[in-house]
Structures are given as C-alpha cells and as structure tokens.
Amino acid sequence: MEILDRKVENVRVVEVKGRIDASTAAEFGNAITALIDAGEARLVLDLEGLEYISSAGLRxxxxxxxxxxxxxxxxxxxxxxDYVREVFDMSGFDTIIPIHSCVDDAIEVFGQP
Incomplete structure (x- = not known):
C-alpha cells in the first residue's frame, strides 16, 4: 500500500494505492488519524489506485x-x-461517506470555508 497526500485549495487529498487489508489497515488508519490530529478538517481520499479493501480497511x-x-x-x-465501489455499496458505506467521481468534484462540493 502507498499513501500520498497533498493540499488542494483548503482540502487535504490523500491518494491510496494498492490494498487495504488486515496487514495494512492499521498503517492506513494511523496515517489518516495523524492528519486529523494535525488539524486537517477536510479530507478527500482518492481511491483510484486502490485495488482491494477488506473489512479491516472499512473499519x-x-x-x-x-x-x-x-x-x-x-x-x-x-x-x-468497480470492486471497491461494490464493497462500499454492499456494506452501506455509500450512505455514510459521500462518494464522488473525481477529486475536483469532491472539492467543489466541499466549497470554501
């Protein structure tokens, strides 16, 4: 798994590549928690490079x-x-976390502070 992050306007964009499974979920969670603890209040996760996600990743x-x-x-x-979208849909996460087609769409919906 690879995690890259960048700031776009007033939003932290986190690009995730590879797999989030039992062996990588904690690393992923720690990276996201560190951003939130550092004060990032607007996060978009770009999952275009995410090939697989397990229940540990969903948690x-x-x-x-x-x-x-x-x-x-x-x-x-x-x-x-498609596979990751199916997992989000089947688990009901599509009703919990907003899903957008691309980073620009997500940032536009967030708007300005």
Whole structure:
C-alpha cells in the first residue's frame, strides 16, 4: 500500500494505492488519524489506485468519518474502482461517506470555508 497526500485549495487529498487489508489497515488508519490530529478538517481520499479493501480497511474509513464528524469536518472518497465501489455499496458505506467521481468534484462540493 502507498499513501500520498497533498493540499488542494483548503482540502487535504490523500491518494491510496494498492490494498487495504488486515496487514495494512492499521498503517492506513494511523496515517489518516495523524492528519486529523494535525488539524486537517477536510479530507478527500482518492481511491483510484486502490485495488482491494477488506473489512479491516472499512473499519478505518468509519473511524476517520466519525473523527471528522466530531470535529465538524468533511470527508469524502472518489475514484472508486468497480470492486471497491461494490464493497462500499454492499456494506452501506455509500450512505455514510459521500462518494464522488473525481477529486475536483469532491472539492467543489466541499466549497470554501
């Protein structure tokens, strides 16, 4: 798994590549938690390069969504491949975390502070 992040306007964009499974979920969760703890309140996860996500990975997404909600932050994902989109849909995460087609769409929906 590879995690890259950058700032676009007032939003932290985190690009995730590879797999989020039992062996990588904690690393992913720690990276996202560190960003939230550092004060990032607007996160978009670009999952175009994510090939696989397990239930352990989904738990980390839920924890991030809850942490941002508690801080009145905003959280979204984008660029889901068919398999990852299917996992989000089947698990009901599509009703918890906003899903957008691309980073630009997610940032536009977030708007300005």
């Amino acid at each position: 980390e997404f839920l924890k991030a969504a809850k942490a941002l909600k508690a801080k009145s932050g905003k959280f979204a994902v984008c660029g889901l491949r």
